[in-house]
Amino acid sequence: MQQLMTIEKNEPIADQVYRLVLDGDTSDITMPGQFVNISLPGFFLRRPISVCDWSNGKLVLIYKVVGKGTEYMSTLKAGTQLDILSGLGNGFDMSKAGSAPLLVGGGVGTPPMYGLAKRLVLAGKPVNVILGFASEKDAFYLDEFDALNDLYDFGCEGFEGKGSGSSDTQGQNGHPHNGYPQVRVFTATVDGSLGKKGFVTDCLGEIAECTHYFACGPIPMLKALKSAMGEKISGELSLEERMGCGFGACVGCSVMTKEGTRKVCSDGPVFAADVLLV
Ligand code: FES
Numbered sequence: 001m002q003q004l005m006t007i008e009k010n011e012p013i014a015d016q017v018y019r020l021v022l023d024g025d026t027s028d029i030t031m032p033g034q035f036v037n038i039s040l041p042g043f044f045l046r047r048p049i050s051v052c053d054w055s056n057g058k059l060v061l062i063y064k065v066v067g068k069g070t071e072y073m074s075t076l077k078a079g080t081q082l083d084i085l086s087g088l089g090n091g092f093d094m095s096k097a098g099s100a101p102l103l104v105g106g107g108v109g110t111p112p113m114y115g116l117a118k119r120l121v122l123a124g125k126p127v128n129v130i131l132g133f134a135s136e137k138d139a140f141y142l143d144e145f146d147a148l149n150d151l152y153d154f155g156c157e158g159f160e161g162k163g164s165g166s167s168d169t170q171g172q173n174g175h176p177h178n179g180y181p182q183v184r185v186f187t188a189t190v191d192g193s194l195g196k197k198g199f200v201t202d203c204l205g206e207i208a209e210c211t212h213y214f215a216c217g218p219i220p221m222l223k224a225l226k227s228a229m230g231e232k233i234s235g236e237l238s239l240e241e242r243m244g245c246g247f248g249a250c251v252g253c254s255v256m257t258k259e260g261t262r263k264v265c266s267d268g269p270v271f272a273a274d275v276l277l278v
Helices: 068-073 107-122 142-154 200-206 219-229
Strands: 002-014 017-023 035-039 047-055 058-064 081-088 101-106 127-133 183-189 212-216 235-238 254-257 260-263 270-272
Touching: 002 058, 047 068, 047 107, 058 068, 058 107, 101 107, 101 219, 107 127, 107 142, 107 212, 127 142, 127 200, 142 183, 183 200, 200 219, 212 219, 219 235
Parallel strands: 101 127, 101 212, 127 183, 212 235
Antiparallel strands: 002 017, 002 081, 017 058, 035 047, 035 081, 047 058, 235 270, 254 260
16 A cells, blocks of 8 residues: 655664654554565655554654665654555464464564564464674664563553563573563674674574574575574575565566565565575
8 A cells, every 4th residue: 555654753773773653554564574665755766664563553664774765764854754655565474483483683684573573472472582783783672572571561462461571681581471471582793792792593502492483684694594493493584685666566676486486575575484595
């Protein structure tokens, strides 16, 4: 659906990373892992940004300034209206999560993992999350992931009790939430300034059980993760391709898979790990 959405907030949350909160109709967004395509005045191509979170009438996006378009976007003030195509792409298949899903986000691949983690927790699943960043200054949303442990404190559907609400962004201790689903977050940074020194795959030893994994991030990360997880554990990978139209009308986002050429925007951006040639 094409529509105008109004900026409520557009604020920096890490080095060159911004959080954009928009007011408008979010009814086309049905699955975590979908994306929107934003038109910016003076720029020919729309900017595809994955959905971080959404609720009725409110959309949260997180983007990194990587070029002139996103640099311009970072200057936009509250009240500005943006032309947005929303509800694009397939999203993650939560029905495959099993009893112990693992979510892995690298850099700006982290935002869709937040929306997914939230909905898995609301569906009653315990969730392990591994986040990878270059450095502490690039890291974001650790507290927000941790706060998912408190969802049921606010009377969310599916929960009946009260949690401890304690903070544990490194995931060492977990949350003693009286048997309620918990979110454990492990962090890796390349320079070791936050969490474990290294890559997301260096945190896999902390994960006792994984029934299915979901990941979004740069191709080398997806490749290393898929290889480390092996063929016995199923997974879904979300690709971050450059796009043109965003809805299947051009070939700007084609990738070769084991099942032939696929368009990231309309066949993806989420693909079964065993189908991708990464
Ligand atoms: Fe046009 Fe995917 S961006 S087909």
